[in-house]
Amino acid sequence: MSLPYAILTALLEKPSSGLELTRRFDKSIGYFWSATHQQIYRELGKLEAEGFIRTLPSQQPARGQKKSYEVLPAGRAELARWTGTSQDPRPHRDTLLLRMRAAAVVGTEGIEADLRRHLDLHQRQLAEYEEIDKRDFPPGKDSSQDRLRHLVLRAGIDLETFWIQWLTHALEEFETV
C-alpha cells in the first residue's frame, strides 16, 4: 500500500519523530493521504526493520522519549522505484453522493442541513489551501520541485472548488422543489 511511501516522502522532506509526522500529516501530506498516529508508529517500526529508515543517532529508545527518523539510501531508492511504477486508481468511495442516491428513493428528509455543513467544511478547506498557496508559493518560486508541489496544491484547490459549486447547485435544487 501507499502509507509507507507517504511516510518516506515526509521524512525526506524533513527527518521527524512519530508525533511530528502525525502533526505534519494533519496539515499537508494528510490532505490526500491521511493517517492516524497509530498507523504511523506501526509503519515506522516496519520501515526501520526493513532497513529503509533509521533513528537519528544520539537517541536511546525509551517510552516518552522523542525518537527521530531519517531515510536511508535504500529507502530513497525504494520510494523512487514505487513512484515510477504504474498503478491503477483506487476505487473511489463517497458517502454524500451515496446518500443523495438513497435520498432519491427514500426521501430527502434531513439531508439538506448536512449539505450546508459540508459546504461550510469545503469552504474552510479551500481557505486553508489558499493560505498555503499564498505563503509557500509566491510568484518567484518555480524550481521544478516547487512546480510539482504547486501542481498538487492546485489539485486540492480545484477539487474543493468543485465541491463548493456542486453543493451550491444541489442546495438551489432543493429550494425550487
Place this chain on the structure above:
Amino acid sequence: MSLPYAILTALLEKPSSGLELTRRFDKSIGYFWSATHQQIYRELGKLEAEGFIRTLPSQQPARGQKKSYEVLPAGRAELARWTGTSQDPRPHRDTLLLRMRAAAVVGTEGIEADLRRHLDLHQRQLAEYEEIDKRDFPPGKDSSQDRLRHLVLRAGIDLETFWIQWLTHALEEFETV
C-alpha cells in the same frame, strides 16, 4: 459503514440476486461506492439476519441457485434514518497526488507515462457518464427522483472533467521542463 446502505438503495431500485447486484455495482452505484461480490454476499447475509431484507419467496436456498432479495419495511426505514443522519466526510486518499509529491523529492522518472494512462482512463470514464446522461436523462424527465439522480451523475461528470484538466495541465508542465 456505508456498504449495507448502498445495497439497500440498489435493492429498492430493483430487487436482485447477489450476482446481479455485483454487476450493477460495477456500472452504477459502484462509481462512487464500489464493492466486490464477496463483500456483497457477506453483507446480504447480515442484512437478512437483521431483518432488513428477505429472499423473494418460491426460492429454496442452494448453491448455484439464484437467490433474489427484496427490502423489507424495516430496511427502508433504516435507510431513511441513515440518509438523514449527519456524517463527516471520510478521509480522502489519492495515490497519484501522493506520487507527484514523492516525485518532487526523488525525481519524476517513469511517472509521465502513467499520467497519460490515467488521462486516458478518465476520458473513457467521462465518455461512459455522458452516454448514461444522454440515455437516462433526456430533456423531458425531471421528477424530483430524476433530478436527484441527475445531480449525482453531474458530480461524476464534473469530477472526471476536473481530472482530465488537471492531468493535461500536469503533462504540459512536464513538457516545458
Place this chain on the structure above:
DNA sequence: CCTCCTTGTGCAACTAGTTGCATAAAGCCG
C-alpha cells in the same frame, strides 16, 4: 514534593475491504 497536564510512544482489538479458491447447477456441443 506531589499532583495534574502535555508530549510522546506504543499494544491490542476491532471493522472494512481484498484475494484466492471451492463448489454446485445448468447450458452448450460434439
Place this chain on the structure above:
DNA sequence: CGGCTTTATGCAACTAGTTGCACAAGGAGG
C-alpha cells in the same frame, strides 16, 4: 452422455485502517 464453460454462491485468510486505552517522561503550579 461426458466434458467444457458460464452463472451463481460462498468460505477462509489476508491486508489496511480505526478506536480505545496504557504508560512513561517532563514541566507547571499550588
